[in-house]
Amino acid sequence: MNNDDNSLKLDLKTGGSTNPPENVESQQEIPDVSLRYDALREADVNNMAFPSRPTLITLFGISECGKTTFVGSLFAILRRRPHLLNVKFIDSDTLTGFERRVHQRFLSETGQSVIQRTQRKAGSILNVVLGNAQGEDKHMFVLSDLSGEIYKDAISEKSVVLQQTAVKYADKLVIFVDIEALLKTKTYNSYKNNFKSLLTRFKENNMLPDESEIFVAFNKVDKVGILANEEAQNEEGVVDEAKKNEFIQLWKGRKNAVEDSIKEIVSIPDENIFEICSLGIAVGEEDEGLIKLFSKILTKKQHKPLPAAYNWIQNVVKAD
Amino acid sequence: MERDLKNILAEVLVFPYEQAVVDSLETACQKYVEDLTLGQFEDCVLHLCLDITAYELVQSVNTQTGRKFPNRVYRALAGYVVGEALSTVDDKDDKVMFAMALRNVIKVRDEQADGIIKKSIDPSYSSIVEEYWATNNTLSSLVGKGIVTSIFDKDTWADTELEIEKTYDDIKTLAKYYCRTVFEKKYSAIKQPENQDIYRFAYNVANEIASQDWMFASENPIKTIKALGLKSSAVALNTIKSRIINAVQTITDDIDSMSVYRRFLYVNDYPEVGNRHINPQNFAIAVFYELLYERLKAENYE
DSSP states (O other): OOOOOOSOOOBTTTTBOSSOOSOOOOTTOOOOSOOTTOOBOHHHHTTSOOSSOOEEEEEEOOTTSSHHHHHHHHHHHHHHOGGGGTEEEEEOSOHHHHHHHHHHHHHHHTTOOOSSOSOSSSOOEEEEEEEETTSOSOEEEEEEEOOHHHHHHHHHOHHHHHTOHHHHTOSEEEEEEEHHHHHOHHHHHHHHHHHHHHHHHHHHTTOSOSSOEEEEEEEOTHHHHHHHHHHHBOTTSOBOHHHHHHHHHHHHHHHHHHHHHHHHHSOOOGGGEEEEOTTOOOTTOOOHHHHHHHHHHTSOOOOOOOOGGGOHHHHHHHHO | OOOOHHHHHTTTOSSOOOHHHHHHHHHHHHHHHHTOOHHHHHHHHHHHHHOOOOHHHHHHHHHHHTSOOOHHHHHHHHHHHHHHHHHHOOOHHHHHHHHHHHHHHHTTOOTHHHHHHHHHOOGGGGHHHHHHHHHHTOOOOOOSTTHHHHHHTOSSHHHHTOOHHHHHHHHHHHHHHHHHHHHHHHHHHOOOOTTSOHHHHHHHHHHHHHTOSSGGGSSOHHHHHHHTOOOOOOEEHHHHHHHHTTTSOOOOSOGGGOOHHHHHHHHOOSGGGGGOEEOHHHHHHHHHHHHHHHHHHHHHTO
């Protein structure tokens, strides 16, 4: 760690102190103070001490699509089962920021309400330094986990879109789609339309990254089975397989429709489209899609070697 | 080549700096290039290629801009300075020395440097070294008529009836011609001794060519090296070092003035270089240019 003092620090930006907030409504509430090792702001990223340019991974999606849970799960996997990703967790400047998300993940998993979602104004940048399985070839990854409310605002406000530099300069952009919202007939159309509008806004304003790897994560895939069973069950609890199948076909159709609308706006290879359950990190039963996606995003950008014109020894040998 | 500092900085920054900051850095770098010495240029090359801090550059940028930057930003600036210096330096000798200084280190750069180099340095910089050699190895034509035959069968200078002042240049040309003939004869016949390691042989030949009395005796040093038939697969420099280090003559040179391979071989500087693989022919070429650079620097810059 870069700092050796583990005490809570004064929140210089807001004038807060190490005392807990006075109006604590619930034990589940997450303190609105900046803590040591908390998430950073974008302005701090360039000053991070690392010899090479960190890789920026930006999580993109409207509220409640599971971005924060995704980050919490990533941190949990990095701490306890890093071999699944073939990496070694070496360091982070934002351990508290991660812990915050792990806590939120826990509340979400146990069905408890999370009073404070990712704060609009809070720092959104988390970082990890990873090595290969032997701990060599260290590289810093920076994750941008912006509040989903910001993306919601961006649908209607151009100025909000223009502020999202973490999207524009992302090396890897992970677009989250909330499967739960797609499965419910009540929310499907508005969610799909909002989603398309959001991406279109970013595209129109030239705020989508030019040379980044883009991924789509259809999150909460576990809900498909759960809701299909609910939908297909009669009063006695017997599942009508035909009805269940029908529901699954409906889901596939909606997924394809969303996929097509995303592909109209950004180019995404099929192998970068994942179905994940960001809560799926039970030891030994880790969600396959989630682990695959983590592995994909936690790789350095492909290094482009210098053109042969710079290899002067070869050139003088050939020229003669 | 148009250098765009903002684009170069994108190689090290996650979020771009505001244009005003980029402009102030550009001005600071250009100012630094104006009075750049060979030593400062070498430091920038090391910062760019191997991330060894160029303290004078850092200090100058900090003073001029009134702020500090992360180290990887200075690395990008070092690339910008190297590129600017190569394309703006007027002095012919400086130009070739700058090019050779970069060539000697770029061959062992780490991969972090690649993006910066591509955006900062025009690859055509390198050809100036061969052009320089070609210009300097030229033998001027004999001006005086019959100098060879006049001297050839005469017993004394007086018998030739030639005037020394008018004939001196021709004599000099003949002397160079002699050097070249001896050189070519020697190297056309030279063979790797049976009991000598191929890399040791490559090193020794490179050393001999670079230390000729008349430096440009070889019309084309690369051709000479290629003619040696140094054919063998590439080997790690760590292995090469273990194979030749005891055989190489004791060093009397100033270690600080030596280039990367030689420093690695003699004092284990730049240990990361040890994992690089190189074949004997390319090794000879690399060592030759390191020695040539060291010689020119000692003769003209110290």
